[in-house]
Amino acid sequence: MSEKDSLFGLDAGEQKALLDQLQTANLLGAPKEERKRRDSAAVPERFGKIAELPDYKQIQVQRVVGEKMGILNPFFTCHDTKAKGRTRIGGKEFLNFSTYDYLGLNGHPEVNAAAAAAMKKFGTSAGASRLVAGERPPHAAFERLLAETYGVEDAVIFVSGHATNVSTIATLLGPRDAVYHDALAHNSIIMGAKLSGASRYSYPHNDCEALERMLEQTRSRHERVIIATEGLFSMDGSILKxxxxxxxxxxxxxxxxxxxxxxxxxxxxxxxxxxEHYGVPATDVDIWMGTLSKTLCGCGGFIAGSAELVELLKFKAAGFVYSVGMPPPIAAASAKALEIMLREPERTQRLQEVSAFFLREAKKRGLNTGYAQGFAIVPVIVGNSLVAGLLAAAMFKRRVNALPIIYPVVEEGMARLRFFLSSEHQEEDILTALDILVEELPKAQAEVA
Ligand SMILES: Cc1ncc(COP(=O)(O)O)c(C=O)c1O
Known part of the structure; x- marks a missing residue:
């Protein structure tokens, strides 16, 4: 046997035995003849059509059912004005419970002025990845302020909140590692875990005992582990323990x-x-993640934590390295919003009062608010997705904008209207919305029954 024919120095018989073993263990893929047969077989036409994708079909089914039931399509509604606790749609004024403008800072004169000044100086684009040529002073200034706000060593901003989670988890973990996440954790956490190739364990919502049992049984199978969860849960308004x-x-x-x-x-x-809510040192958490699209009325995300974590992400996180830097006007606007948040804590206090009022009044009316604890997000769970759609449409006709959250975003049977509160909402806005909801809910339920 020549050198060329020798596989790991095995003779022909040994080579065949090894190949047979690998084939049996399915490590080599299909044998050559079978691959050839598959290659020449006709590929069904549906595999070449976007319209045949299961997700596309699901959207069409939901649309047709919605039209049949006379439900206004609540998605992609175009608003005439900025996202605030009140809005205008088609020239008409609405109470708006579908905005992240928690502290009423979107369009704040100081925030707008900060964005305008940065735009004048740096234009609207960072022009390149920051690693290469996209760095501008508002980036580092904002990151310093974020790190100070959290009381940690450093911070880094990304151009998307979703990509922040995906990129960070995928950078820190690999196939020998694991993510343990809350069953209600945001899609971006799940996507990050999937991309990383790490094992994934989902524990029941906020159930630390169940998480501990899982860790006891499986932690030792993995090298690095991230427990990934939300602080205030976006669909349910509950707070992490x-x-x-x-x-x-x-x-x-x-x-x-x-x-x-x-x-x-x-x-x-x-x-x-x-x-701050629990009075624990921020440094007890390894990775603080946040978005700029809510309280900070911009767009993008951040990670705050140790200097090592931030340095690693700045050089290795694909969503940072291979993506353009944040537009300087957005970095400046969100930094200004953060400054105002810190300077005017009465905004946060007002939001907390308004949210607690909403929760109290909803409960008084016998509504199912699930896990909500009365902080900015309160779902009203109605069960059936169709009921949620009909109810949202009926409220929209009466100038209350509160979006339905339906299957598959939440489990079937847990469909809801989700209310986002803002420090700018007034008590009478809340009473109006809840009274309308209480009038319209039985009608929607009767229509579906
Ligand atoms: C908990 C949570 N994480 C991450 C994101 C993604 O953030 P962004 O919308 O800023 O990309 C969201 C979006 O709403 C969210 O609710």
Whole structure:
């Protein structure tokens, strides 16, 4: 046998035995003849059509059912004015419970002025990835302010909140690692876990005992582990049990990642989020994640934590390295919004009062508000997706904009109208909306029954 024919120095018989073994274990893919047969077989035409994709078909089914039931399509409604607690749609004024403008800062004169000044100086684009040629002074200034706000060493901003989670998890973990996430964690956390190739464990919502049982049984199978969860849950308005989570992450040598998308500006006496709400040191959490699209009325996301974490992400996170830098006017606007949040804690306090009022009044009316704790997000769970769609449409006709959240975003049977509160909502706005809801809900239920 020549050198060329020798596979790992095995003779022909040994080579054949090894190849047979690999084939049996399905490690080599289909044998050559079978591959050829498959290659020449006709590929069904549907595999070449977008309209045949299952997700596309599902959208069409929902659209047709909605039309048949006479439900106005609530998605992609164009608003005539900025996202605030009141809005104009088609020239008519609406109460708006579908905005992230938690502290009423969207369009604030100082925020607009900061964006305009940055735009005048730097234009509307960073022009390149920051690593290459996109760095501008508003980037680093904003990151410093974020790190100070959290009381951690450093921070880094990304151009998308969703991409922040995806990129960060995929950078930190690989196939030998694992993510343990809350069953209600945001899609971006799940996507990050999938992209990383790490194993994924979902524990029941906010159930630290169940999480501990999972860690006990499986932690040792993996190298690095992230426990990934939200601070204030975006669909349910419940708050993470942070002290218990910190204890678990310490006991089982994990990283703890908390998504503060809906906590910043909302939780804690001065809006500093979950750590302030519980009075725990922010440094007990390894990875603070947040978005600029809510309280900070911009667009993008951030990670705050140790200097090592931030340095690693700045050089290795694909969503940062291979993506353009944040437009300088957005960085300047969100930094100004953060400055105002810190300067005027009465905005956060007002939001907390308004949210607690909403929850109290909803409960008084016998509505099912699920896990909501009365901080900025309160779902009214109606069960059936059609009921949720009909109810939202009926409320829209009466000038209340509250969007339905239906299957598959939440489980079937858990469809809801989700109310986002703003510090600018008035008590009478809330009473009006809830009274309309209570009148329209039985009608929607009767229509579906
Ligand atoms: C909990 C949570 N994380 C991440 C994101 C993604 O943020 P963005 O919309 O800013 O991309 C969202 C979006 O709403 C969210 O609710």
């Amino acid at each position: 942070l002290p218990e989570m910190i204890a678990l992450k310490q006991r089982y040598t994990c990283f703890l990642m908390v998504d503060e998308a809906h906590s910043l500006g909302v939780l804690g006496a001065t809006g500093r989020g979950c750590a």
